[in-house]
Each structure stands twice: as structure tokens, then as C-alpha cells.
Amino acid sequence: MLGVLHEKYGSIVKMEGILARANMVILYKPEHFDQVYRAEDTNPLRPGFDSLVYYRTVLRKSTYNGVYGLTTAQDEKWRHFRTKVNPALLKPKLVKLYAPALDEIAKEMVDRLIKLNGKGDYLQKNLDLEMTKWALESIALVGLGNRLGCMEDNLKQDHPGRQLIQCARDMMELAYKLEFFPSLWQKYSTKNFKKLVKTYDLQWDVSKMYIDEAKRQINERGHDIPEEDKSILEKLLSIDENVALMMANEMLMAGIDTVAFSTTGVLYHLAINPEVQKKAREEARSAEPQKRYIRACIKESLRIYPVIPANLRRTGKDHIVAGYHIPKGIDVIAPNEFLSKLDKYYPRAKEFIPERWLVEKTHPLYYGNAHPMITLPFGFGIRSCIGRRIAEMEIETFLRKFLDKVEVGWEGPPIEVETKVMNLFVKPYRFKFKSI
Numbered sequence: 332m333l334g335v336l337h338e339k340y341g342s343i344v345k346m347e348g349i350l351a352r353a354n355m356v357i358l359y360k361p362e363h364f365d366q367v368y369r370a371e372d373t374n375p376l377r378p379g380f381d382s383l384v385y386y387r388t389v390l391r392k393s394t395y396n397g398v399y400g401l402t403t404a405q406d407e408k409w410r411h412f413r414t415k416v417n418p419a420l421l422k423p424k425l426v427k428l429y430a431p432a433l434d435e436i437a438k439e440m441v442d443r444l445i446k447l448n449g450k451g452d453y454l455q456k457n458l459d460l461e462m463t464k465w466a467l468e469s470i471a472l473v474g475l476g477n478r479l480g481c482m483e484d485n486l487k488q489d490h491p492g493r494q495l496i497q498c499a500r501d502m503m504e505l506a507y508k509l510e511f512f513p514s515l516w517q518k519y520s521t522k523n524f525k526k527l528v529k530t531y532d533l534q535w536d537v538s539k540m541y542i543d544e545a546k547r548q549i550n551e552r553g554h555d556i557p558e559e560d561k562s563i564l565e566k567l568l569s570i571d572e573n574v575a576l577m578m579a580n581e582m583l584m585a586g587i588d589t590v591a592f593s594t595t596g597v598l599y600h601l602a603i604n605p606e607v608q609k610k611a612r613e614e615a616r617s618a619e620p621q622k623r624y625i626r627a628c629i630k631e632s633l634r635i636y637p638v639i640p641a642n643l644r645r646t647g648k649d650h651i652v653a654g655y656h657i658p659k660g661i662d663v664i665a666p667n668e669f670l671s672k673l674d675k676y677y678p679r680a681k682e683f684i685p686e687r688w689l690v691e692k693t694h695p696l697y698y699g700n701a702h703p704m705i706t707l708p709f710g711f712g713i714r715s716c717i718g719r720r721i722a723e724m725e726i727e728t729f730l731r732k733f734l735d736k737v738e739v740g741w742e743g744p745p746i747e748v749e750t751k752v753m754n755l756f757v758k759p760y761r762f763k764f765k766s767i
């Protein structure tokens with residue numbers, strides 16, 4: 332759709348908001364959204380998840396004590412929260428401390444994939460479920476310091492971890508229906524809105540149960556343990572209890588499908604590019620600690636298959652862009668996925684070429700020839716993804732283990748993506764895994 336609008340209306344496209352939605356402008360030139368996004372970066376407003384905002388600030392106001400979390404807070408509340416959580420989640424030195432624990436989970440996941448690969452067409456239909464189990468298990472260990480047991484065999488449908496996975500998916504699908512299409516949920520409780528409220532309630536209750544259990548264990552054993560053994564929850568509890576609780580809750584929400592989708596995307600690209608896979612495997616098996624080629628594979632895959640296809644900011648003031656007036660209160664869309672696949676920015680843009688992230692400046696494929704705002708898989712500026720460092724480490728750790736033990740191929744037509752707030756792969760997964 333973004334391509335069609337661009338072709339028909341040019342590089343600045345205005346769309347009237349429907350029902351309660353704000354008016355929107357799509358800016359197709361990176362210099363244009365760069366101008367707006369930078370000017371808005373002192374107080375970045377990211378709209379979206381209006382139903383979750385309503386749930387936390389109105390429906391369940393008493394539960395949240397005025398602390399709304401990063402996904403829903405704006406203005407000073409957001410800044411206050413973000414300032415408190417930034418160091419624990421984004422400082423590379425602190426995040427690296429979780430590497431050994433993530434290594435252990437990655438190893439289990441690879442063994443599990445090998446085992447499940449022998450079970451007929453199970454992975455063709457359920458690879459997404461298995462990848463989300465690994466992603467949840469990993470983020471829970473980093474976030475809470477606990478294993479949830481999601482990667483055990485015969486996990487029951489009502490296992491709390493399984494419920495969290497289902498909640499994350501349902502929230503995305505229902506919010507998509509309510510917030511991207513005309514809906515009257517803001518006037519009265521529609522059927523889908525009621526379902527969504529139930530899902531928000533369940534996600535909160537289950538994550539709170541896990542968080543309370545983690546807190547109980549922390550209090551029982553005391554705080555006198557090495558820094559590398561402290562979870563993010565424990566670090567944040569010493570700063571602000573409400574913030575710690577909310578951040579842990581959001582990690583168990585935002586850290587599941589994002590990581591699972593991104594990792595599956597890399598597996599797909601490795602599967603259809605055996606030469607790249609071979610090179611990545613050599614690096615995975617080498618003693619070189621810096622896995623630059625594998626990291627380039629992740630970057631390149633996120634360029635082609637970002638989880639979030641477009642970035643979004645709501646203007647907090649007026650802007651003049653290429654002579655057009657964009658007033659305050661408009662949602663400005665940066666169509667990053669669409670732009671990232673254009674040859675005018677990246678030569679052979681549709682091809683998976685990790686080398687473009689590694690070659691010298693003088694090389695025609697050099698990634699830096701493209702405007703730096705085009706590929707933004709983790710968003711932009713001070714409001715960009717708080718889980719970025721953790722996610723990158725989870726994916727890299729998994730790939731290193733995977734490449735060492737498994738060869739991956741793909742049989743059949745190319746994988747397809749559908750977009751529902753986030754990107755999702757369409758089943759079946761036609762991967763061929765071979766233990767090596």
C-alpha cells in the first residue's frame with residue numbers, strides 16, 4: 332500500500348484520520364522525516380496502543396499508581412521512567428553480563444529444534460511458537476532472573492508462560508483490529524474491545540505472578556550477590572519499585588514476538604543463501620570473539636524484514652517541510668521498510684548481502700551511502716527500543732549455537748510476510764533443518 336500511495340501522490344502524502352484517529356502524513360524522503368524526528372526528539376511522542384493507554388490510565392487506573400510504562404507513557408512521565416531504566420537495559424557492559432545465561436538457553440533451544448525436527452511437519456506449523464518460547468525464556472531470565480520452563484516438552488496450553496505468549500499475540504491482533512480500522516470502542520465496549528481488556532488483564536496477572544515470585548526469591552536470598560547474577564528487576568527494584576514492576580511487565584510483553592520474528596528472519600536468509608550460511612558458520616566456529624559477520628547478517632535481515640515496518644511520531648509543534656505546513660498533533664510516518672528495499676538507496680536492495688555492512692566506504696555496496704534514517708529497525712533517538720541491546724545479544728547467541736550444530740535450508744516458494752501492527756511470517760515454515 333505504501334508503494335501505491337507513493338506512486339500516486341508523491342513524496343508527501345496526507346491521510347485524514349478516521350473516527351478517533353489523528354491525521355497522518357507519510358514522508359517518503361528520509362531528509363524530510365529526519366527533519367521532523369530530530370526536531371521532535373527532545374520530547375518524542377509515539378502514538379499507538381490507544382486501547383492499552385485507556386486500559387492503564389482509565390479502566391485499571393488504581394492498579395498502575397500513575398506509572399504507565401514506556402509503551403504508553405508520554406511527556407514527563409515517559410522521560411522520568413526512561414531515565415530510570417536506561418542504564419540497566421542499555422549499557423553494553425551491564426547487558427553483557429547476561430551472556431552466559433543466554434548461552435545456556437540458546438543451547439537448549441538448538442537441541443530442542445533438532446529434536447522437534449524429527450517430529451513430522453511439527454515445525455512447519457509451529458516454528459513461531461517454539462521461537463517465542465525461547466524468546467520468552469530468554470527475556471524472563473534477563474528480566475526476572477528466573478527460568479519459566481517454557482521449553483519443556485508437552486507444555487500445557489494453560490501453562491503461565493504459554494499464556495504470556497498467547498497474550499502478546501492476541502494483544503497485537505486485537506489492537507490491530509481496533510486501532511487500524513474504524514471501530515467504536517472509544518464510544519462503547521465492542522466485542523473485540525472486551526476481548527482485549529480480558530487479554531490485558533490476563534497478561535498483567537500472569538506477569539505479576541512471575542514478578543512477585545522473582546521478588547520473593549530476591550528477598551529470601553538477600554542482595555549481597557555479584558552484579559552479574561542480578562536480574563534487571565533486581566537492579567530496578569533498588570531504584571523505584573513501581574518502575575521495576577512496570578518495566579518487567581513490558582519486557583514480558585515486548586520481548587517475545589519481536590525477537591522470535593527477527594531471528595526467524597535471519598534463519599530464512601541463511602537458508603536461502605548457503606554461501607552466506609557457510610561463512611557465518613565458519614565465524615561461529617572460530618575463536619574470534621567479535622562475530623562481525625554474524626552481526627552483519629542480523630543487520631541485513633532486519634533491513635529486509637524489520638518487525639515494525641514503519642516508525643511513527645506525533646508532532647508536538649508545527650513544522651514546515653518542503654514548503655508544506657505540518658501542524659501540531661499530526662502522526663508523521665517514516666516508511667522505513669519500504670525505503671530500505673529501494674535500489675536507489677541500497678544497490679541490489681532486495682538481495683541479502685551482509686557484506687554491505689562490512690565493506691570499506693569506497694565500495695559501491697557500502698551501507699553508509701544510504702541516508703542513516705532509512706533503516707531504523709529499532710526506531711529512532713531517545714525513544715528507540717529499550718530492549719535493543721538485549722535483543723541483539725539474544726539473537727547473536729542463538730545464531731552462534733545454531734550455526735555450529737545445524738544446517739538450514741528452505742524448500743518451496745519464498746516466505747511471505749503479513750503486517751498486523753508488527754510483521755509476521757505466514758505459515759508454513761518450509762525450513763529444512765539438518766543436524767551436523
Ligand code: HEM
Nearest residue numbers: 401582585586589590593639709710711714715716718722
Ligand atoms: C529484534 C527485536 C526488537 C525489535 C526489532 C524492536 C523494535 C522496536 C521499535 C521499532 C520500537 C519503537 C521505537 C521508536 O519509536 O523509536 C521499540 C520500542 C520498544 N521496545 Fe523493542 N524491539 C525489539 C525487542 C525488544 C525487547 C527484547 C524488549 C524488551 C526489553 C523491547 C521493548 C521495547 C519497549 C519497552 C519499547 C518502547 C520504548 C519507549 O517508548 O521508550 N523490545 N522496539
